[in-house]
Amino acid sequence: MSEIQTNKETFSIEALQAGDRAEFARMMDHFSTPIYRLGLKILGNEQDAEDILQETFIKAYRSIENFEGRSALSTWLYRIATNEALMLLRKRKPALDLVLEDDDEGDIEPHEIVDWCCLPEEEMLSTESRIFLEKAVQELSPSLQLVFLMRDVERLSIKETAQILEISESAVKVSLMRARLRLREELNHYFGVKLDIRKVRNA
Amino acid sequence: MHDKFVCDELLKHISEYVDGTLREDLCVQLEEHIHSCHNCEIVLNTLKKTIDLYQGTSDMERSLPDDVRSRLFARLDLDDFIEKS
Numbered sequence: 001m002s003e004i005q006t007n008k009e010t011f012s013i014e015a016l017q018a019g020d021r022a023e024f025a026r027m028m029d030h031f032s033t034p035i036y037r038l039g040l041k042i043l044g045n046e047q048d049a050e051d052i053l054q055e056t057f058i059k060a061y062r063s064i065e066n067f068e069g070r071s072a073l074s075t076w077l078y079r080i081a082t083n084e085a086l087m088l089l090r091k092r093k094p095a096l097d098l099v100l101e102d103d104d105e106g107d108i109e110p111h112e113i114v115d116w117c118c119l120p121e122e123e124m125l126s127t128e129s130r131i132f133l134e135k136a137v138q139e140l141s142p143s144l145q146l147v148f149l150m151r152d153v154e155r156l157s158i159k160e161t162a163q164i165l166e167i168s169e170s171a172v173k174v175s176l177m178r179a180r181l182r183l184r185e186e187l188n189h190y191f192g193v194k195l196d197i198r199k200v201r202n203a
Numbered sequence: 204m205h206d207k208f209v210c211d212e213l214l215k216h217i218s219e220y221v222d223g224t225l226r227e228d229l230c231v232q233l234e235e236h237i238h239s240c241h242n243c244e245i246v247l248n249t250l251k252k253t254i255d256l257y258q259g260t261s262d263m264e265r266s267l268p269d270d271v272r273s274r275l276f277a278r279l280d281l282d283d284f285i286e287k288s
């Protein structure tokens with residue numbers, strides 16, 4: 001269960017647009033955790049995540065007047081945050097192709113079939129494994145990474161993910177499929193090795 | 204039962220299947236195939252596990268560090284509201 005119920009918004013847009021600072025502070029407390037977390041996952045370091053967090057709310061503060069309510073407030077904030085994150089990514093990795101749609105990166109077929117589901121939970125959730133999981137997400141292309149983080153980590157809907165990234169819902173689904181299959185493949189290698197080690201030990 | 208073409212075709216739907224948004228007839232087709240194809244069954248199970256693991260680790264995460272929150276409030280000039288957490 002996510003601690004942040006982004007779909008349950010109880011903020012007064014009128015108050016926010018009228019410059020109500022208390023309301024803005026309340027909104028900031030509500031959304032700062034998921035936005036910080038998203039930045040951390042995309043950029044992979046705390047300083048960049050903090051910059052994204054601050055820039056997001058500075059921009060939101062300046063432009064809340066122009067918020068038309070066509071999307072949810074959370075969607076609007078996530079969009080600002082995502083743009084900030086992509087801008088930083090461009091700075092960090094200038095060679096990166098940041099097209100968010102039409103992502104065709106070749107095959108997604110499984111290369112090897114290993115059933116690692118039987119590994120003990122504590123091994124799969126060890127600190128070492130968690131570092132590997134995070135690294136695997138960071139190595140996805142931005143289009144796959146963003147969709148995966150929004151859907152499977154932040155648990156936003158397909159619709160909201162599509163609105164934030166300004167792509168179609170079917171594009172979200174395709175990217176999600178690719179991201180999931182690619183990560184599964186990465187975990188396959190990683191946990192496959194762990195499984196082999198166990199077998200040797202228990203032999 | 205290792206018709207590679209069938210496996211690859213079904214693989215395209217596996218993500219939607221996991222989300223429960225796959226069309227009924229395709230669900231039936233996929234389930235039938237998985238009963239007879241051990242490889243695809245493993246791919247499905249490890250895919251589910253992959254998603255579970257990511258969701259599991261995100262649930263374990265803490266909220267915003269206090270110092271990050273303080274600096275955010277300061278940056279926005281909202282220090283006077285920082286007590287109410």
Ligand SMILES: [Zn+2]
Nearest residue numbers: 210240242243
């Ligand atoms: Zn198969």
